[in-house]
Amino acid sequence: STQALAQLGEIEDPVDRRRMIDLGAAKQLIDILGILKDKTKGNLDTMEAGLLDKVLYDLRLCYVERVRNRPDKA
Numbered sequence: 001s002t003q004a005l006a007q008l009g010e011i012e013d014p015v016d017r018r019r020m021i022d023l024g025a026a027k028q029l030i031d032i033l034g035i036l037k038d039k040t041k042g043n044l045d046t047m048e049a050g051l052l053d054k055v056l057y058d059l060r061l062c063y064v065e066r067v068r069n070r071p072d073k074a
Contacts, residue, residue: 001033001055001059003029004026004029004030004033004059005059005062006020007020007021007022007023007025007026007029008021008023008026008059008062008063008066009021009066010062021066023063023066023067023070026059026063026066027063029059030056030059030060030063033052033055033056033059034056036052037052037053037056040052
């Protein structure tokens with residue numbers, strides 16, 4: 001989730017200390033977390049499943065907001 005947040009420009013990249021937005025990379029990371037959720041269904045305790053649900057919800061919401069507010073959007 002930290003990498004997705006960095007790709008969404010929500011936090012600084014830990015390496016170069018810049019905020020960059022790469023929606024393609026962010027979408028890929030969010031999709032991977034969604035796959036992880038599907039693959040671990042029934043194997044996580046309540047806290048783990050809840051955390052994964054919340055993280056995915058927050059990342060998806062942030063992604064949609066970034067896509068809607070793109071400056072190149074026509």
